[in-house]
Amino acid sequence: MVQSYGPVGAIAMQHTRNFQKAVPLPPVSPPGLQSGSDDFISPKALLESEGEFMAPEELAELEKCHKVYYYGQFARCGSKIFDPPLFPNSRTGIFPFRMFAHMNFRYEIISGLGEGSFGHVVKAYDHKTKTFCAVKIVRSDPTILAQAEEERKILRHLNKVSQKHHNVVQLLDSFQFYGHLCFVFELQGDSLYDVLKKRNFKGLSLTAVRRIAHDVLKCLLLLSQENIVHTDLKPENILINNHTRNKNQLLDCSLATLRTMTRFDVASPLPAITSQEVYNATVIDFGCSDFVGKT
Template sequence: METQRILEFPHKNMDKRPRKRPRLTWDMPPPLPPPKVLPAIYCGQEFGNGGISNFSFPNNMFYRGIPHNASPPWRPDDKDGHYVFAVGESLTPRYRILSKMGEGTFGQVLECFDNEKQEVVAIKIVRSINKYREAAMIEIDVLQRLARHDIGGARCVQIRNWFDYRNHICIVFERLGPSLYDFLRKNSYRSFPIDLVRELARQILESVAFMHDLRLIHTDLKPENILLVSSEYIKVPDYKFFSPSTKEGSYFKNLPKSSAIKLIDFGSTTFEHQDHSYVVSTRHYRAPEVILGLGWNYPCDLWSVGCILVELCTGEALFQTHENLEHLAMMERVLGSLPQHMVVRADRRAEKYFRRGTRLDWPDGATSRESLKAVWKLPRLPNLIMQHVDHSAGDLIDLLQGLLRYDPVERLKAREALRHPFFTRDHRRFGYPL
């Protein structure tokens, strides 16, 4: 089988419904004219050992004429408080910018070269707005806690360093591979084989159990926040696409060479004892107790895991929706009716989704014909899984029904899920190294 680095796969059938939080983007804004120079404020400290690699870059990787290790010209932030940069410049004398990796509501992620450790790292540059700066300091606290307990750094992304640079909190991470979402997207949303899903699911649940043992709730689990450790992939025949009309490139699909993954993005992570905000989780992965305003805790993470596993098996998000009533209607279509004891306790803000206080106001309350079609096309969960899974379907369906129980009290806990027959039964394996 062919082994390559993952660069770009043909993709189509993009998600038609936007998710609540912006996806990663790969554009780079043009730099603004530099008015003056200010020194860097550097106040970080080291975490972990950070291995030294032999990775090096040719001189033409950087803009010529920029003094090595010099601070770049000062520029005002953009209108949203994002740091404005140019490839080849430095963040403090230690880090040189190689490329932009992504962008989100928090700020940007840049790929940089660490001149001291001689390795490539990812640096999260937080917007220069107080609420994001405060959230970044909480995330650093969480990351330090995780690093102290995650021996070997196998579960969560490892913090290397942090510093405050021109009013931007900068968090330095180990450089990982693409997210599970990006891998699916660039692979034309083709699903993963069930044996690979099993290995990914085991690691996700182990990471969630690890966090819950530390009294931490992630609150934003989704494929975008689960990264493959390696960017390498293998190309294999895709027998589902074999037909006389199939284009040559569709005969094959790509699979990760290694199934090793890590959780990222702890900006929304909450300690159990902290006050809990009213709404958490990106829309597609939001648990029913959050939508109904019933309060939330550790089980909201397990609901998200259930949604993620369905997406890995089918290639598409289980609940591709953009508003609460439609979301609840989709849940009932796939999983059956909401329990009455949860409906009658719904928050005042959620009462409008029900008729006479007990029955979901659907389809009467639908906002459009497209919304009706989006709900009615959904099959029941067992039928959906059996359409895509060739073996182990029964065990997987039973696991998902435990993770996607409406009542958070009855929902499987992470360590309970790891003891499920889907993981413990003697399954046929095709070799996905951890």
């Protein structure tokens, strides 16, 4: 199962895919750009070193870049040496990434985390901050991109007004790459659904349920104060932090479904992404429904 990181749809999908393995290539990085380096070089320096190997599409991306933090071994995600070049210009609008390729000349793709109708979510290494992160790569579909832009506005607003105790995931960075909007998030643990699945859907302890419910309510309170409706609250969209003493601690309650969040003055979610509760128009009592099936 995958984590739930929800820029437009996001890191907690119910299905995973087999991701393409990296094609071994000789190192192509200028000195100082290997993994773990603290340095960066100018786009001009990279152009002089690797320009002859770069396809026109990648050269166009380089023109928009100010600093190159990573272009190491296997980094030629759009190089002319591939036949055909792996550019996201397919009919599906999916970004056909390669392991260890670069994104925005800064992020190194490590592995795939998940795939959905919105696009891909990958685990990446940020060569600027020297930390691992999750990058959501949105499909280059006009409708999905429009939803992603709205989501980015909401995320930025929430990050601006929220505090850590609100359990709102932090949007670390966002950028355009080959026509794809990309969101960078802190790397989190499993979704609540994943946790339950690993337990063969055996209910959690009363203490764990109380703790998760408490953290969800803290996040929902903030959304309410900011006139934002989540519309798709479910275990798949609640992230659990695996890096604390208590593995059931909630860190985020909307990471996988932020595309379904909408302000009150915005049209409701599309039927294709509306949860079953909304279809049935039933009223869910938060104080009771989260304890159903516990024992």
